[in-house]
Amino acid sequence: MADEAEVEQPAVPAGEGAQTPALSKSARKKLQKQERQAERKAARKAAEKERRRADVERRRREWEEALAAAPSDEARAEMVAARRETRRERVGRRAEERGARAERLRRAAEGAGQKVVLDLEFADLMRPNEIHSLTQQIMYCYAVNGRSANPAHLWLTGCSGEMATHLQRIPGYDKWNIEKAAKPYLEAFEDRKGNLVYLTADAETVLDDLDMSKIYIIGGLVDRNRWKGITLKKAAEQGIQSAKLPIGNYLKMSSSQVSMMFLPFIRENVGLPYYSLCCVHHC
Numbered sequence: 001m002a003d004e005a006e007v008e009q010p011a012v013p014a015g016e017g018a019q020t021p022a023l024s025k026s027a028r029k030k031l032q033k034q035e036r037q038a039e040r041k042a043a044r045k046a047a048e049k050e051r052r053r054a055d056v057e058r059r060r061r062e063w064e065e066a067l068a069a070a071p072s073d074e075a076r077a078e079m080v081a082a083r084r085e086t087r088r089e090r091v092g093r094r095a096e097e098r099g100a101r102a103e104r105l106r107r108a109a110e111g112a113g114q115k116v117v118l119d120l121e122f123a124d125l126m127r128p129n130e131i132h133s134l135t136q137q138i139m140y141c142y143a144v145n146g147r148s149a150n151p152a153h154l155w156l157t158g159c160s161g162e163m164a165t166h167l168q169r170i171p172g173y174d175k176w177n178i179e180k181a182a183k184p185y186l187e188a189f190e191d192r193k194g195n196l197v198y199l200t201a202d203a204e205t206v207l208d209d210l211d212m213s214k215i216y217i218i219g220g221l222v223d224r225n226r227w228k229g230i231t232l233k234k235a236a237e238q239g240i241q242s243a244k245l246p247i248g249n250y251l252k253m254s255s256s257q258v259s260m261m262f263l264p265f266i267r268e269n270v271g272l273p274y275y276s277l278c279c280v281h282h283c
């Protein structure tokens with residue numbers, strides 16, 4: 001039963017807002033906090049957009065001034081040609097990088113990459129902003145993985161409903177070199193159940209090294225630890241192994257801040273002595 005002292009009376013005249021549910025004091029405070037956060041975020045985004053626009057405008061102006069200051073038409077033509085060449089080289093470099101990345105991901109999919117599953121069966125337990133945050137992290141993970149010299153082969157399992165809708169909105173998502181399955185990982189890997197290892201901060205076993213024959217599962221859950229122990233419980237109930245990564249030894253981060261991790265990152269970026277993991281802060 002709700003605490004009556006906490007329940008606020010509707011501030012609208014009877015008749016107009018008779019259907020509006022009363023909010024408790026703490027729910028109202030929470031809502032106000034969320035609104036303030038959303039406003040700050042929108043202001044940051046607008047400022048960033050304005051900064052980028054001003055930057056483009058400044059570069060355009062500088063270019064036009066440089067052109068106007070050129071001593072002759074010939075010099076101007078040379079400047080234009082040099083600029084075109086620089087652009088052409090940049091486009092070429094990007095195409096090369098894209099090709100190399102596609103090749104690395106292809107090799108990973110053919111068996112060279114550590115198999116990593118992002119378990120997306122928790123959408124019902126997350127708030128809309130948490131699903132959004134998870135979607136952003138998946139995007140980031142995919143990008144970091146693609147840049148790695150030894151990428152993992154990533155699976156998204158339990159990818160349906162609300163979660164799939166959010167992912168579908170990512171530009172280029174359909175072309176990602178990643179396995180996408182609407183079914184749970186237990187079904188996707190039913191013939192390899194013994195190789196599944198759920199990574200969870202609550203496990204007893206510490207994972208000091210990765211094993212290429214294993215399939216590591218990461219909980220796709222942004223919950224600020226509202227659902228403490230949920231992944232360990234899930235693994236235990238399903239009869240699959242679990243293990244924790246010694247993140248605290250390398251990063252000052254609590255497990256509730258680690259909302260998504262995956263493997264080919266820290267060896268290159270933080271210097272873990274073994275094949276590496278990637279942590280993404282969930283804010």
Ligand SMILES: C[S@@+](CC[C@H](N)C(=O)[O-])C[C@H]1O[C@@H](n2cnc3c(N)ncnc32)[C@H](O)[C@@H]1O
Pocket residue numbers: 198199200201202217218219220221222223224225226227228229230231232243244245246247248255256257258259260261
């Ligand atoms: C924000 S955490 C979710 C916490 C959630 N309450 C739970 O029970 O897993 C997201 C995921 O990061 C992974 N994770 C976080 N810290 C970890 C650690 N120290 N070792 C292994 N996995 C970790 C787990 O896979 C976890 O499901």
